[in-house]
Amino acid sequence: xxxxxxxxxxxxxxxxxxxxxxxxxxxxxxxxxxxxxxxxxxxxxxxxxxxxxxxxxxxxxxxxxxxxxxxxxxxxxxxxxxxxxxxxxxxxxxxxxxxxxxxxxxxxxxxxxxxxxxxxxxxxxxxxxxxxxxxxxxxxxxxxxxxxxxxxxxxxxxxxxxxxxxxxxxxxxxxxxx
Numbered sequence: 332x333x334x335x336x337x338x339x340x341x342x343x344x345x346x347x348x349x350x351x352x353x354x355x356x357x358x359x360x361x362x363x364x365x366x367x368x369x370x371x372x373x374x375x376x377x378x379x380x381x382x383x384x385x386x387x388x389x390x391x392x393x394x395x396x397x398x399x400x401x402x403x404x405x406x407x408x409x410x411x412x413x414x415x416x417x418x419x420x421x422x423x424x425x426x427x428x429x430x431x432x433x434x435x436x437x438x439x440x441x442x443x444x445x446x447x448x449x450x451x452x453x454x455x456x457x458x459x460x461x462x463x464x465x466x467x468x469x470x471x472x473x474x475x476x477x478x479x480x481x482x483x484x485x486x487x488x489x490x491x492x493x494x495x496x497x498x499x500x501x502x503x504x505x506x507x508x509x
Contacts, residue, residue: 370402374409381502382495383416383474385441385449386486390416390476404475406433411477419473422505427470428462431455437478445471447492447499452481472499 378393378400391414395401401419405411421427424445431438435457442451442465450470453463455478474492481487494502 369398370406371399374407375400375403381418383418384493386484386490388484388486390414392416392418392474395419404434405436405438408436411436411438413477413480416474416476419475420503421471424469424471426465426468427473428464429455429473430462431457431459434458438475439478439481441474441481442467442470443472443474443492443499444469445500449486449488449490449492452488454478
């Protein structure tokens with residue numbers, strides 16, 4: 332019995348030591364979203380990129396795909412170079428709306444259906460928080476570019492957007508329930 336007590340006490344001491352050696356959770360960083368904010372409180376780092384083809388134009392495009400990336404978007408960034416973009420990828424088509432909270436860069440946004448066809452193009456003005464709602468409930472992608480980019484490149488509604496991997500459906504597949 333003495334041996335069992337010794338083993339039990341030793342095991343508990345070892346377990347306590349193991350628990351103490353685990354790093355404690357770090358306090359949330361300044362960039363972590365707070366419980367009431369789904370977005371970061373500063374500019375998010377550059378996201379994974381993909382090449383998009385819009386008409387005859389090629390864009391190096393960051394992909395916003397997670398809830399946090401989607402909610403943060405271009406907030407707090409200071410520029411978007413010509414030839415670059417951000418694509419917001421949603422798992423299902425819906426009636427979306429975009430606004431410019433904490434966004435100082437003037438942008439144009441194309442609302443795109445699941446087939447990759449531009450349905451609407453809107454200019455978004457810095458810091459304007461009034462949502463710009465889609466007229467369609469069949470929008471699965473939103474492409475943000477520097478304001479005026481679509482006009483400068485003669486791209487309008489009906490234009491097809493493709494990726495380096497092919498059409499939008501093939502490039503972005505979602506499992507049911509996601």
